[in-house]
Amino acid sequence: MLFLATAILSASIHFAGAVDAPVVPGVAVTAPGEPGGPPLADTAAPPRGDEPATVDTTPGLEQVAVCRALATAEPSTTTGARPSTAAPDLTVPACLAELRGASSPALTALGDSFDPVGDDASRLSAVLTAGADAPTTAAWWAGLDDSRRLGLVAAVPGVVGQLEGVPYSVRDQANRLFLGAATLALHDRDETAAEQVGDDARSAMLGQVQLALADRSAGDEDRQLIALDTVMPGRAAVSVGSLDTADDVSVLVPGMFFTVQGQMVDWAETAGQLHDEQRAWTYLLARSDARPLDSVAVVAWMGYRTPDLTNVYTLDLARQGAGHLEDALSGLDAARASDAPRVTVVAHSYGSTTATLALSSGRVSVDSLALLGSPGSVVPTAAMLSVADDDVYAAAGSFDPVAGSGYFGVDPGTGAFGAVLLHTGGGDDSVTGRALRAALGHNDYLLPGTESMRSLALIALGHGDMVDGDERGPGEPRPDGPELALVRPQDVYLRD
Template sequence: MRRFARTMGAAALALAVVGGTAGWAAGDSQAVVTGPPPGTAAWRADSSAGRPLPDPQTAPPAEVARFFAGLDETRRRELLRAHPLVVGNLEGAPLPLRYEANRLAVIATGEARYASLAAQGRRILAFDPRGRGQVAEVFGDLEHAAHVSVIVPGSDNDATSHDAPRTPATGPAGMAKSLRAATGGQGAVIAWTGYTTPVGVGLDAAGGRLAEAGAVRLARFTAGLDAVGAPDPVLFCHSYGSVVCGLAARHTDASDIVVFGSPGMRAGHVSALRTGARVWAARGPSDWIADVPNVEVGGIGHGADPASPAFGARRVPAADVQGHTGYFAPGTRSLAAFATIAKGESR
């Protein structure tokens, strides 16, 4: 009975923290954007190839890759022009085709808030304008990269904020750029905001609903990388993004999963993630995430602290990290360790 009372007390504390801890803010409940991209109905009805096109929702990425391998360049470009939103988000489709499709899709929205994403030379690997928008951008040459890293961000990230001014080395794109610079330009880094993130840190951030939907999308995304011949990725998962990575871990072929500023991975121990990936964790001394109780009761909270020795993850040095978003700041020990992991040189 006492143990139950302590557990419920911790859960109550978690809710109180969500509402009042410094660094946390009230959040609005978000409608999950998931499923196939806009334009899927027209794609499914397209009979110009004389056979059904691979279904964006159900076709495995490997099947999509085989389909495009059997098309000549003229036919590929016909599909790109007719269905840019589908081709741009179709896991397993050729990378250059997706970049061009997403450029056309961004332009077609006619929205100023997305216009910069269509600039020549940018490699936009995914773009979905529904809701707050989802986006993934590649930094480096993904087609020929020997190493690939994927940044999975937490709350308050979406397509509308992707190009918004930020403190350097923060936000998905800033982290990706900083990591690639720290590796000396080796490999490719993807800033992946491919799921509906919480807004603020309210009940959405304290619960697993958005993470569960995000995990499905992340698993399919990594399967798409595999289908086009990319090496097994390293996942760098920040804050609520680490909840997404925890739920997706058993369904990806990631070589390493690195979590930082994590509220938990919905697992009591690294073994419960059921992944062959090496799991790493970092938490800076001034990161306010340390004030969040590590409980999971009635769907609230995300469980054990991945940075605690008891969790069993490998530790990443972070003694010089400032705040909740400083893990990729140039010169920090955490960034140096991240670069080593990204290059496959860690032990």
């Protein structure tokens, strides 16, 4: 069944070829306190691999050899998202301590020693994120003085920009520096002896990130580049609105065929359109009950490698993506610990399965979850997801061949799952009277002017009670859709 569905999708969705992303080595982590800083033992999460070995974390004031070794270690040959094998002296606490205490010339030397297009920075940021949880990183950053923070951004922007728990304004500045430096380095070695296979694709991928940041076709608010991994096929996240201050934050998780090179601009535009819908409703709601306007931010999150037709039949990429999504949500919690926003995850297609993996791990939680066109949840009921008050919604268009397939688990659209099944048929808005379009196909849910887009905006603002949906009892089936054999390719298309 899913093969036919994916074949239909492939006839109409534009996608770029993806290359296996290298797996960076994980690190066995202890939690000793850093000299002169907050104790790590109180905040570090349990390691996700082998038991750690205790190490000396005395900072090297003139060298940053530990961080350099972590950045240039050979990729692991094992499979899996987060292997945890490393030499005893290659530890995240030691690296963080040395970044705190190293001299400015040592930091400059570290940055200069990295490869110019970002591979070393991506590896180091990956092991730091995997080896130190977001609260630990947030506490480490808070313990640095301003000059050291500026020095780190200048010397290793590709590392600072990926550290979960660091303020998003800082990460945006660092990632933009990283983006510019990597783009220039690729340009400088174009058509020279230093040029490497894949440079053209990487340049195109980075160009799409730049276009996504510059685009103002929707969501006319400052954009933040909150994540950037330059290793192909690339990972990135762009926020429309400030994640440092927004009252309501939505995180958009994409499904299959989405790559940074192919869909970053489109996904950021989608985030902007949802942002516009949310902003419109904040004005309407404020006028009705005299409340102050909520500020909103919507993240176009492309933080994992999504599948194509060759690898969509397993959960391997969903598991890796779930780990990255957990990190992103933990980073938001840590960065906004003193002023927590309302957080909603909006996950489409394969991304909905990825989201159920992340939110059933017990490591992160959100306020609301919307699963759009889902091929299945890894847990049988919404109550098993870490979502406040079981505020879970599902959408299944009548001509969506993926929704209801249950390929990866329980269909969130069934009554037994316990989610509110959103109406997607369109009609007149009960509040504004405007005509709402139907969302029938697999990629219609986030189109402007649809009933589903209206519902997602209200859910993100904490007004799920205003959406039209069915809270059906256990055992009640989802509405019947057409036979897959009757679905035409044009019924499942890339959003405009």
